Amino acid sequence: MATSCDLLVIGGGLIGTAMAWGAARTGAKVTVIDGEDDAYRASVGNFGLLWTQGKGINSPAYAAWTRAAVNQWPEFAQALADISGVDIGFQQNGGLHFMLSEAEAEKRMAQLAPLAAAKDDFAIEFIAAAELRRSMPDLGPEVYGATFCRRDGAVNPLTLLQALRVALARSGVSILAGTSVKQIQLSGGSFTVVAGDHKILADKLLLAAGLGSRELGHQVGLDLAVFPQRGQLMITARTTRLLDLPASSVRQMPEGTILLGSTQENVGFNKSIGVPQLANIAQRAVRIFPRIADLDLVRSWACLRVMTPDGFPIYQQSEQYPGAFAATAHSGVTLAGIHALTVAPALLSGTLPPALDAFAAGRFGDWQGHAGGSEH
Known part of the structure; x- marks a missing residue:
């Protein structure tokens, strides 16, 4: 029928x-x-x-x-919350992208120059490490700074x-x-x-x-x-608050776990986990927040993004x-x-x-x- x-x-x-x-x-x-x-x-x-x-x-x-x-x-x-009653963890207070050297910062700011020149809420700002440490004292010594956009945010x-x-x-x-x-x-x-x-x-x-x-x-x-592009991620055990804003490679969830990622790998339809790639993710995360090195890894997984x-x-x-x-x-x-x-x-x-x-x-x-x- x-x-x-x-x-x-x-x-x-x-x-x-x-x-x-x-x-x-x-x-x-x-x-x-x-x-x-x-x-x-x-x-x-x-x-x-x-x-x-x-x-x-x-x-x-x-x-x-x-x-x-x-x-x-x-x-x-708001409309989704009204009809579903499900808390999706919506926040839109800005987002960060951490940089670990002056050279890395110069390269990123050059790439973002057309966007950084904007004079609106979508402007890209550079925040130096000293200023970041006022709200994130656990930042590692290698962190040079971060880019910030106040309209970025996150959900679960x-x-x-x-x-x-x-x-x-x-x-x-x-x-x-x-x-x-x-x-x-x-x-x-x-x-x-x-x-x-x-x-x-x-x-x-x-x-x-x-x-x-x-x-x-x-x-x-x-x-x-x-075509598929593999992305690998990890999540740690819960810990006390490290950062309140989402970042492009390190994100602390409301319950305290820390999400780490992600890779961009053109390996066909292979969804297997790669230890070297996960190690690279973890190493960068530890350079940003050294305390992550002491946390247990709860889970790692891979997905296939849809790319063009x-x-x-x-x-x-x-x-x-x-x-x-x-x-x-x-x-x-x-x-x-x-x-x-x-x-x-x-x-x-x-x-x-x-x-x-x-x-x-x-x-x-x-x-x-x-x-x-x-x-x-």
Whole structure:
């Protein structure tokens, strides 16, 4: 027996659930197909940062899109809290990137020069080590300073995903979990999708299946240049407070554990743990906060990020199959608010916001393999 909906979202990660909830908030009937347990899930392997620092250095369009996304986070966070009742640990009091030498600081400030020149809340500031130690006395002697952006922030990425799942359920969204898509067809102006034992008829379709979107895209005329990039992380046992602000490689969670990361490795679909890479992460963290050396390691893990050749997102409507869209990005947390509040309603109307023209899939031409990207 077939079911029908206004929007079918394929992918139950941060991008898919944010878009699905955004669509449901407008009154649309939405169905989400989540993958099976062996699916590659980038949403469970990130720092949970809301980050503009360094984003879009070589892409004014992406810098503007990221800033717009961060601006929408307070509204998004409040609306999500109201419907879900889940504490996602939202904070937006600024973020730090530590530097361990004068040379490292000079290189970073040169890279950030176009952003540092801004005269608004997104300006990048340099904070010298002496000033940092006033609020973080446990900083190591090698720390030279840090860059700071007052609009950066963080959430708990796991409770964010939990909150979105609760919001979907309370908004009447149907979630088909543990299900893989077998076939997508366009017939009579609507899409027919076969997933497991289910047949869904949808007016519009969104591919938000991460690395799985490349293969699915071929069924709706979309050539999506995505590839995996491994990121490894670690988390320590709880300790007393070291730092109150999130940082790009060291983040203390509210309960006192310290999240350390992350690597950027082009190793295909290999999700194994690499001891040398974890050692490098730990060594840098100890140079920033020597006390970390005395903490027990609770867990280490690897995830596969969804990357593109230039490191920036892809947003595309199929020209061959209008109404079929794809969205993929590495920064699912940062972009969650704008996906829900701006992109989803536009998608239901059959368009994408003009600001996303710069992120069309066709910019990669006849892509045959990754060149590496980092969204900077």
